[in-house]
Amino acid sequence: MPEILRVVIDTNHIMSAILSVRGASAKLIGWMTKEEDYFKLLLSKPIWDEYRTVADWLIPVTRQNEKKRIMNVLYSQTDWIDPEIRLNVCSDESDNRFLECAVVGNADYLVTKNIRDFPPKEYQGVKIVRISSFLKVLEKVEQLGAKN
Numbered sequence: 426m427p428e429i430l431r432v433v434i435d436t437n438h439i440m441s442a443i444l445s446v447r448g449a450s451a452k453l454i455g456w457m458t459k460e461e462d463y464f465k466l467l468l469s470k471p472i473w474d475e476y477r478t479v480a481d482w483l484i485p486v487t488r489q490n491e492k493k494r495i496m497n498v499l500y501s502q503t504d505w506i507d508p509e510i511r512l513n514v515c516s517d518e519s520d521n522r523f524l525e526c527a528v529v530g531n532a533d534y535l536v537t538k539n540i541r542d543f544p545p546k547e548y549q550g551v552k553i554v555r556i557s558s559f560l561k562v563l564e565k566v567e568q569l570g571a572k573n
Contacts, residue, residue, distance in 0.1 A: 430464040430566070431504070433472070433527040435520070435537035436479050438556060439499070443484055443492045449556040453536070454495055456563055457502055461570065463563050467530035468503045471522040506530040517542040527551040534559055 434453065441450035456463055476496070484492045508525035515521045520542045527535045528549050535551050536559045537543060543553045554562075 429462050430534060430562070431467055431530060431532045432464045432559070433467050433523050433530070433532050433535045433551075435523055435535070435539065436472075436475050437538045438536060439476050439495065440479055440483055441538075443480065443488055443495050446491070449560060452560060453556060454498060456560075457498055461567075463566055464534075466499060466503045467506050467526055467532050468499070469506045469508050469522065469526040472526055473500075475519070475522070504530065514544055514548065515542050524548060524551070534562070 438450040438453060441448060442454045445451060457466065476499070480492050480496065506526045506529050508522075508529040510525055510529060512521045512525050512528070515524060517539065520537075520539065523535060523537070524543065526532070528551060532551050535543065535553045536556055537553065538555070540553060540555055546553060
């Protein structure tokens with residue numbers, strides 16, 4: 426099995442996964458529940474707080490069970506990072522928290538829908554990608570693992 430990827434996921438994908446069982450964001454959560462570990466989610470307290478705050482006001486009553494399930498998956502499969510740096514490189518100031526976690530946690534990828542809010546393509550070794558690109562990476566890793 427290849428080395429497990431280290432990944433930070435922007436809030437928009439977590440909310441999309443809770444709101445719909447279809448689509449790329451839900452697939453990403455599905456990868457977290459596979460028997461094999463393909464990636465490790467990196468979280469910091471500010472990111473976790475943002476996930477919870479946004480979910481509390483955005484997720485309707487009809488999706489509360491799915492919210493609870495996904496939040497439990499995230500919480501249980503996380504490497505907690507305590508970023509002791511402050512960055513100011515993103516156009517949306519709150520996105521700096523994600524980049525701080527990614528840099529300090531030695532993330533391979535930061536997955537976001539808001540790619541324009543982050544530095545172009547890569548920052549201090551962290552690849553900043555859309556979910557479609559990251560899902561292709563996971564598929565390649567899975568294929569490599571199947572060959573070994």
